[in-house]
Amino acid sequence: MPQRMARVSWRLLLLGALFSLSGLVLVGRLAQLQIVSHGHYAVEAEDEHMGVEKVLPPRGAILDRNGYPLALTLDTYDIHIDRKVWQDSTLAADGAQALAPVLGKRPDEILAALGPDSNGDFLVANGISYDAGQKIIELGVPGVKATATIQRYHPEGDLASALQGFVGRDEVGLAGLEADLQDELGGTPGTIYFERDSMGNPIPFGYRQVVKPQSASDVRLTIDRYIQRESELALDAAIEKNEAIGGTIIVMDPKTGAIMAMASRPSFKLSQLNLADDSAADLYRNRAVTDLYEPGSVMKVVTMATAVDLGLVTPDTTYEDTGVAYVAGATIRNWDFSTNGTTTMTQLLQKSLNTGAVWVVQKIGPESFYQYIRRFGFGLPTNVGLGGEASGMVRDSESPDWSGSDLATNSFGQGISVTPLQMITAVAAIANGGELMRPYVVQDVIGSNGTQTTQPEVTRRVISESTARTLQGMMNDVVEGVPSHGARVPGYHVAGKTGTSYISVAGGYSLDRVIASFVGFAPVSDPRMIVLIKIDEPQAAQLGGTVAAPVFAELAPKILAYLGIQPDAPVAVQQGG
């Protein structure tokens, strides 16, 4: 009997030990859950019970310089159908019947669109009006979800598409100013933390914390909708007339650097935007700041300005034009293969003589020439504030593959690549008395905390005021000294220079593909606007004077009249007829 008792005692002891151990393990696990990993599980529990919703402030408007809206925000709804709920055919039929009149679709159309899938949400309508969305919410159709969203509305249609850009479905800017000014236009999103039930829906009167979104700002541009529209119409007409593949027009105030119009083709249409089409991605860039081209003879005014500023030549200085120049093994001829004999600097610009530009640049020398090229802003971004701006390509005498022939060709705008914006900014410095202005497109950012205004900014003085005046006169002689020059504007004194450049291809230049351009400003006595016109690969005609200059003659009087700039002639002037 005592032996049996002893055996039982051992068993009990073992059992007791096992229970104690289990208890200890449980206590240990509890301690681990409740104390050691408390933070982790507390967060998980909170995530389970608390929902977070992002609240976007209404996106700011994009306005033209007079306050007319170019892009506005509309409150809209996206309507989704939960396919799982609509598996019930009776419920689906009733739901489709209820939704149909609000969505403007037939019930069978809605049901057919759902497809064979039985899971997931189906987007039945996107961007429907706020009132329609509210009606659908009030209908309370099972399985139908209305998600508040926004849509950009463009009252002026496709105006300045490439400049404005667009936003994605997440309301974040994807291209153009919408992307560049995302912080200003988008504001700072807020959040709502709320207690939610097992279905994820907010518990009425449960915990709710709201961090309000910071309101977005409206952005007023320097772009003028009228000038932009006229520029786009003129560009489209010129492209069609000359059977070109594209082009660019920029209109700028030379005194401030404010850009009044920036149009480029080919481009996309805001009204036909399809982000799913990858082939259209090439159309989204703003070619006025991203694309490079060789400016051709427009560069001769920069070469001439350099020589005048260095005191090497005056408008009346002459050289002997033999029709050909030999530089570092390269033979350079005039564009029309002409020989002009004794020629003044003004005549050089009027006749756009390549041999003359070579003669001038050889007097300047490579060091000074490239120094002035940089001062005019070539090879450097203009800091206009637009995304994707290119710096251009300038090979100077320090570059490893540079030769003397580069200096010669650079003097008349070949072998050097610039953006249209760089070119107009450089010539604007001549129109502005020698001061290079930083171009800009954003005039004001109008927020709830006040208005930030962009002030005109002088980048640097490029040439002296007297040199600028001399060049203005010479460029005026280019337009008015040539009989029937295509850029003449009745009633106004105009200054300008044409350019025709070959397009570089692998191993040289394509002689049947050119870029025709013209840069001009008016009135010469007090320049108020400067216009760059660039037409890519025109087929019907090829010279800048034939293709681009007439576009200036058509566009400039409209802009000058619109800006209220009096004609230079003191008496009544009649045009057209």
Added chain:
Amino acid sequence: MSALDRLVSRPLPRPFPHVTGVRPVILGAFLAVAAVGLLQVAQTSSATTTGYNLQRLEQTRATKQAQVHQLEAEVAQLTSMDRIEKEAAGRLGMVPAENVISLEVHKQPPAQQLVPRRFLQNDGATATSAQPWWRKVLGVLPFF
């Protein structure tokens, strides 16, 4: 000495001390607790109603804001250049000018009308305080 085997008579309970004012205190405490409870219920009810009103007002505000945005878009559409051109050509029968005549006029043009006004910069004019004079006087005092 032998113990008597008999029941010991149970002592009579002592009468409740008749202290003046105890019952009213209990009654008062009971009423106070009830009042606090009622107050709590009333507060909760009021908070619930206020919360509901707040949500309703937020919804109204969102609707009004959406309507404002819609109206702004309509105004913008009505002032768009395409619409102006259509109205000019269609309704008013205007055509592009064939002859442009510029005349020198010795008078300043009227100030440009910028629309819509919502988008205009604040001209710096600030709203004057609508406080009555006596409130301003009170505001000077340190305890107000």
